Amino acid sequence: MQFFDAVIRASGLYLREPEALGKVSGVCVLDTYPLGLRAGQEHAKYLIDTYSPKAIIFIEKHGPNAKGRFHSVTGREIDMSKMANTHYLLDLAKERDILTIGMGDGGNEIGNGIIYEQVRKITAWGEKCQCPCGDGIATVAATDVFFAASISNWGAYGIAAMLAFLKGNVDIMHDEETERRMVEACAYYGSVDGLYNIPLPRVDGISLKGGQAFVTLLREIVKNGLANVARHV
Amino acid sequence: MPKIIGENIDTLCNFQMLPGSGDLTRGETQKFYKAARQAQKDPLTYLAATALAERVKPGDNVLIVTGARNELVLPYGETDGPIGGVALARACYFGLGANSIVTVEESNKEPTEATIRASGLYLREPDMLGKVQGICVLDFYPLGPEAGKQHARWLMDTYNPKAIMFIEKHGPNAKGHFHTVTGREIDMNGMANTQYLLEIAKEQDVVTIGMGDGGNEIGNGVIYDAVREISPWGKKCLCPCNDGIATVSATDIFVATSISNWGAYGICAMLAFLKKDVNIMHDEDTERRMVEACAYFGSVDGIAMIPLPKVDGISIKGGQAFVTLLRELVVNGLSNVARHV
Numbered sequence: 001m002q003f004f005d006a007v008i009r010a011s012g013l014y015l016r017e018p019e020a021l022g023k024v025s026g027v028c029v030l031d032t033y034p035l036g037l038r039a040g041q042e043h044a045k046y047l048i049d050t051y052s053p054k055a056i057i058f059i060e061k062h063g064p065n066a067k068g069r070f071h072s073v074t075g076r077e078i079d080m081s082k083m084a085n086t087h088y089l090l091d092l093a094k095e096r097d098i099l100t101i102g103m104g105d106g107g108n109e110i111g112n113g114i115i116y117e118q119v120r121k122i123t124a125w126g127e128k129c130q131c132p133c134g135d136g137i138a139t140v141a142a143t144d145v146f147f148a149a150s151i152s153n154w155g156a157y158g159i160a161a162m163l164a165f166l167k168g169n170v171d172i173m174h175d176e177e178t179e180r181r182m183v184e185a186c187a188y189y190g191s192v193d194g195l196y197n198i199p200l201p202r203v204d205g206i207s208l209k210g211g212q213a214f215v216t217l218l219r220e221i222v223k224n225g226l227a228n229v230a231r232h233v
Numbered sequence: 234m235p236k237i238i239g240e241n242i243d244t245l246c247n248f249q250m251l252p253g254s255g256d257l258t259r260g261e262t263q264k265f266y267k268a269a270r271q272a273q274k275d276p277l278t279y280l281a282a283t284a285l286a287e288r289v290k291p292g293d294n295v296l297i298v299t300g301a302r303n304e305l306v307l308p309y310g311e312t313d314g315p316i317g318g319v320a321l322a323r324a325c326y327f328g329l330g331a332n333s334i335v336t337v338e339e340s341n342k343e344p345t346e347a348t349i350r351a352s353g354l355y356l357r358e359p360d361m362l363g364k365v366q367g368i369c370v371l372d373f374y375p376l377g378p379e380a381g382k383q384h385a386r387w388l389m390d391t392y393n394p395k396a397i398m399f400i401e402k403h404g405p406n407a408k409g410h411f412h413t414v415t416g417r418e419i420d421m422n423g424m425a426n427t428q429y430l431l432e433i434a435k436e437q438d439v440v441t442i443g444m445g446d447g448g449n450e451i452g453n454g455v456i457y458d459a460v461r462e463i464s465p466w467g468k469k470c471l472c473p474c475n476d477g478i479a480t481v482s483a484t485d486i487f488v489a490t491s492i493s494n495w496g497a498y499g500i501c502a503m504l505a506f507l508k509k510d511v512n513i514m515h516d517e518d519t520e521r522r523m524v525e526a527c528a529y530f531g532s533v534d535g536i537a538m539i540p541l542p543k544v545d546g547i548s549i550k551g552g553q554a555f556v557t558l559l560r561e562l563v564v565n566g567l568s569n570v571a572r573h574v
Contacts, residue, residue, distance in 0.1 A: 195570050205565055213557035220250045220551035227252040229536050229546060 003189035004030055010181035011174065018050075033084035040085030048092045055099040056089055060152035063087050063110035063141030065129075071137035073106035075125030086110065087141045102143035103155030105204075113142030151194075151204045154214065161218040170222045176212040183208055238506050238566045239279025243270075245558055246278065246490040246499040252546040254536050257415075261463050262446050262491040268459030269489035277488040278496075281442045282503035284486055288440050289395045291330030292363065296394035297322055298402050298427045298451075300337030300345065300374070303419070309531030310341040312544045314401035316523045317444065317497030319348045319369075320515055321398055324501035326354060326367050328513035334359075334392050336372040338425045346371060347526035352519060359391075374425035381426030389433045397434055399443045401493035404428050404451035404482030410474040414447040414464070418472030427451065428482045443484035444496030446545075454483030492535075492545045495555070502559040511563045517553040524549050 008015045013028040020027050029051075034043050047053075062070045062078060064087060070078040087110055093100045102111015107119035107126060119138035120126040127136040149155035157173065164172035174182075187193070187201040195205030203211060247266050249259055269277060289295060299318035301310045315337065322333035333354075337345050349356045354369040361368055375384050388394075403411045403419060405428060411419040428451055434441045443452015448460035448467060460479035461467040468477040488496040498514065505513035515523075528534070528542040536546035544552060 195572065197572050205570060207561060209557055210561035210565075213554035213561070216550060216554035217248075217250065217558070220548065220554070221248070224250045224252040224546055224551075227546075229252045229254040231254050231257075231536065231538050 003186050003191045006185035006189045007182050010185035011178060021051075033086060035083060036081040037085050041088045044086070044088035044092055048089065048096065048098070053098060055101065056093050057156075058086065058100070058102045058110040058143060059156050060104055060106075061086050061110045062108055063113065063139030065133070065135050065138060066140050067133045067135045069131065069133045069135070071108050071125065071129050071131065073108060073123070073125070073137065075128075075130040075137055077129070077131030077133070090141060090143070099145075100143040101145045101147070101159070102141075103147050103149065103152045105148070105150055105152050105155075106137075108137040108139050109152065110139065110141040111143040111146035112138065112148075113140045114146040115148070116140055116142075151206070153203055157215065157218055161222050165222045165225050168226055170219050170226070173219060173222065174215065175219065176215050179212050179215045180208055183211060234566070235283070235503075235507060236276055236279055238562065239276030239282070239503055241562055242278045242499045242502050242559065243276045243490075245555075245562065246495040249491045250547055250551060252536055254546070257536070258465060261448070262489065264463045265446070265448060265453070265456060265460065265489040268456040268463070269487055272455050273486065277486070278499035278503040280486045281488050281500045282507055284440050284442065285325065285329060285396055285500070285504060286507050289325065289329045289331050293329070293331045293395040294362065294392045295322070295325050295331050295333050296388060296392060296397045296430070297333050297335045297400070298374070298397060298430065299335065299400040300341040300425065301401065301403070302338045302340050302376075302424050304423065306538060307533065308340060309344050309533070309540075310337070311535045312524060312527045312532045312542075313446075313493050313535050315341065315345050315348050315532065316527055316544065317494035318398070318400045319345075319352045319354070319523060320494070320501050321400070321497045322349070322369050323352050323354055323515055324504050324513050328504045328508045328510070331395070332362050332368045332370070334370045334372050334388070334394065336374045336388065336425075336427070338376065339373040341532070342371070342373065344527045344530035344532040347530045348523050351522035351526035352515065374427060376424060377422045378426045382429045385427065385429035385433055388430065389437065389439070394439060397430055397439060397441045398497075399427065399441070399451040399484060400497055401445055402427050402451045403449055404454065404480030406470075406474070406476050406479060407481050408474045408476045410472065410476070412449050412466065412470050412472065412478035414449060414466070414478065416466030416469075416471040416478055418470070418474070431482060431484070440486070441484035442486045442488065442500070443482075444488045444490070444493045446489070446491055446493050446496075447478075449478040449480050450493065451480065451482040452484040452487035453479065453489075454481045455487040456489070457481055457483075492547070494544055498556065498559060502563050506563045506566050509567055511560050511567070514560060514563065515556065516560065517556050520553050520556045521549050524552060
């Protein structure tokens, strides 16, 4: 889990133990979600009871199809006993009226349940996957708000930018240097680029420079959106 | 694949990051784009770049028409238009081996010269055409309808261009009047009447490509009815003609984007993809040099209306980021990644 550590450190947030919550500002606690169904169900309850979050945000987290199976975007089955079954958080969130937001770009991530029918039509493996279940990769797991973006990270960045605009401060979203640090840290500790499948400091094939340019443009939208230019025409 | 790239280039060229400012509204450009797509079906930058690639051969001339003029508020024009025009001139040379003639009102001489120099193209006299490579000839389009009509004929006869590109060049409405985006009349005797090139181009089967973001520029005739609906001054302007700002001037291909320069850049990027060389489109340093040069000699930022090195309120950094993303689109589009999954 070194790369999660590393990304948090690179972001400037305070990587602390849970006891620090409420005592110090800007804390980010790193939790480990266990693998498999049973443990997943229990951990979901534990997380919500322990931390009482006001919002749950899922970024590119696999959700089950109608037959309860998980798939990669290329239609291959993902063994549920070898991944975190985080969709159990959704039922609890609904019971307790906790806001859920999903981000994904493949049709198989939590949140895509909102567009289940379309995913089945649109994606190559939407209706029929490569595994015995034969029911396709589209997930039924829906969130209250689902942001479909060309890469999941960009969905998150977009929300950050929008929040920055709403709060009148562009620095609520990260900058180009932070972008570089986070991508480098993540890859350094072994997270792979989703296209090359080796730990290049890229995201879905996009270079650091490209990612930084994207951050620049988001920040420019916010800054310009907040500006009021004097014009004398 | 080319159409998919074109689709993404179109998308990138159509987001807005304008600053807020009094009388200017937002959101129209995306509607113009939608209408332009509906009318032309395929991605717009794809259509323009493929047309250029088909029609323009090494040694051919292309004509680039741009420039704005108003004695009081635009004495040296604005940065949106000339920079896109020069970027296209560059791409036509590197990508197609063509020479370019850039025609602007004489009042735009200094900033346009500067932009051409900053781009790396060779600013030379017309007699050098055909003798030396990478030439850009700067031509001055006279003011007023009569002279405008004659100059159009002269340009076509003299240079025999294989393509004419209009970047943010005002076109007349149905009553023959010209307007700013905010509905004010532009005296036709105080501006270059370049729309006369369109008829001759049609006669001679020369492809015409228009770029614009306000509904009143040459090319927008392709979406005339939509502009009348969408633009706040579409149907009813502030001048006596009272027929709105929408121009009837249509081009063979109309590239609608959130700022006109971006339409030009998008076409450059698409051409770079088609020709498999990202450097057919300019880079971030060239971007900086062109914007600085243009503003240094008096072209104004279209939002602040003073010669800040910006384009429609967008900073150089923002413009460079945009160039980075276009180039990344092309480079990634051309690459083939080995994946072993």
